[in-house]
Amino acid sequence: MHLQAPPAPAVNQPKSSPPSSVAAKAIEVNCPACGERTLYSPANAFRPFCSARCQGHDFGAWANEGYRVPTKPSSEEPEP
Numbered sequence: 001m002h003l004q005a006p007p008a009p010a011v012n013q014p015k016s017s018p019p020s021s022v023a024a025k026a027i028e029v030n031c032p033a034c035g036e037r038t039l040y041s042p043a044n045a046f047r048p049f050c051s052a053r054c055q056g057h058d059f060g061a062w063a064n065e066g067y068r069v070p071t072k073p074s075s076e077e078p079e080p
């Protein structure tokens with residue numbers, strides 16, 4: 001009876017993925033606010049916007065829209 005130790009699994013895979021794979025994941029999109037080409041990737045915290053300014057601008061416009069809605073003081077509202 002001869003026990004033969006199994007061969008160690010060949011580890012030929014690179015320890016770190018090549019940067020090319022990261023670049024392949026990045027997608028270029030147009031910023032909805034300014035239309036500039038921006039990177040749609042986890043590295044871009046403001047995606048799909050290009051910057052915090054554009055992201056905030058869009059949100060601000062949306063918020064202003066809501067604030068601009070003329071709210072007539074309803075007389076039907078029950079006063080405490």
Ligand SMILES: [Zn+2]
Binds near residue numbers: 032049050
């Ligand atoms: Zn932008």
